[in-house]
Amino acid sequence: MTQSGKSLRTAAAGARYLGSARLGAQEAWLMRVTSAALVPLSIGFVWLSLSLLNKDYNGVRAELGHPLPAILIALFALVACFHMHLGMRSVILDYVHGRAREWALIASACYAGGLALACVYAVLRIGFV
Amino acid sequence: MASTQTAPKPPARPLSPHLGIYRFTLTMAMSIVHRITGVGLYLGVMMLTWFLLAASLDASAFAVFSGFIQSILGRLILLGFTWALFHHLLGGIRHFIWDAGYGLDAPEREWLAQGTLIGGVVLTLIVWAIGYAIR
Numbered sequence: 001m002t003q004s005g006k007s008l009r010t011a012a013a014g015a016r017y018l019g020s021a022r023l024g025a026q027e028a029w030l031m032r033v034t035s036a037a038l039v040p041l042s043i044g045f046v047w048l049s050l051s052l053l054n055k056d057y058n059g060v061r062a063e064l065g066h067p068l069p070a071i072l073i074a075l076f077a078l079v080a081c082f083h084m085h086l087g088m089r090s091v092i093l094d095y096v097h098g099r100a101r102e103w104a105l106i107a108s109a110c111y112a113g114g115l116a117l118a119c120v121y122a123v124l125r126i127g128f129v
Numbered sequence: 130m131a132s133t134q135t136a137p138k139p140p141a142r143p144l145s146p147h148l149g150i151y152r153f154t155l156t157m158a159m160s161i162v163h164r165i166t167g168v169g170l171y172l173g174v175m176m177l178t179w180f181l182l183a184a185s186l187d188a189s190a191f192a193v194f195s196g197f198i199q200s201i202l203g204r205l206i207l208l209g210f211t212w213a214l215f216h217h218l219l220g221g222i223r224h225f226i227w228d229a230g231y232g233l234d235a236p237e238r239e240w241l242a243q244g245t246l247i248g249g250v251v252l253t254l255i256v257w258a259i260g261y262a263i264r
Contacts, residue, residue, distance in 0.1 A: 032228065035221045042218055046211075046256060053260055057191040060184045077177065084171040091168065112171075115178045122181035129185070 027086060034083035041076040048072060064126045077119035085112035159242045163220040166213040173210040211256055216249030 007014075019025060048069055052060055064070055088108045096104045151157065176198070183194040197203045223241045226232045232241050 032225075035225070039218065039222065042214060046214070050256065050259055050263065054264060057184065057188045057195075060191070064181075064184065073181070077174070077181075080170075080174060084167070084174065087167045088171055091164065115174055118178045119181050122178070122185035125185035126181075 027089070031083070031086050034079050034086065037079050038076075038083055041072070041079055044072045045076045061126055064123065070123050070127050074120050074123040077123075078116050081112045081116035081119070085109060088112070155242045155246075156238055159220065159223075159245060163217060166217040166220070169209065169213040170217060173206070173213065176206065176210065208253070208257065212249060212253040215252040215256075216245065219245040219248045219252075 015021070048063075052063060055063060064073065085108065089105065092101060092104045092108060179194055180198075183190040198207060223232075223245050226241065232238055
């Protein structure tokens with residue numbers, strides 16, 4: 001492919017069948033980017049959850065009122081919801097067919113987007129209300 | 130077309146190998162469990178949302194969540210969520226190792242599968258032991 005100056009084969013012949021040159025790889029790539037982000041974020045989330053275990057209502061609000069825990073849990077929720085949206089998309093595309101697939105994709109996107117928004121709303125409300 | 134003529138057979142198309150083609154292996158089971166834990170976490174995030182919304186509303190809403198999560202059912206769901214999170218997390222790291230081009234040979238992929246399986250259970254037990262110790 002890179003030796004197109006020397007080879008008789010065209011650059012197009014070398015690139016053909018290697019996969020999409022446009023958006024085909026984007027979903028797989030986003031899955032990996034969100035996975036990588038979720039490794040430290042989940043560990044932070046478990047750590048924070050353990051620290052919240054003993055706390056009552058006021059204690060939880062005080063802890064989540066601090067910037068670092070608030071940003072950590074909001075970021076975890078956002079990235080996790082995007083990651084699980086992509087994951088459920090591929091599950092639906094594997095197992096659901098026909099018109100039901102379209103409804104399932106819409107329902108799943110609403111579910112993941114709704115949870116992400118609800119989590120961020122709640123964290124902001126704890127911090128500012 | 131004459132009515133005696135049979136309909137033409139559809140051409141034999143290539144199918145991807147599946148459960149009816151391959152015998153059951155650990156790596157296959159791990160692949161399925163990775164997906165099942167993913168779907169479990171997908172549903173389990175509702176608990177996190179409930180927790181955050183309850184904490185953002187008022188003490189009585191928080192008491193409802195708190196009562197549920199401390200019940201036997203709540204604890205079982207939380208235990209399942211913890212295990213699914215660690216299993217899926219380690220499974221994801223396993224996929225990163227494969228993406229980098231390592232650990233695809235027969236002995237390595239078996240070790241990785243066993244490591245993920247054992248690691249997920251061990252990390253869950255450690256976190257729950259810490260949880261009960263500091264409580």
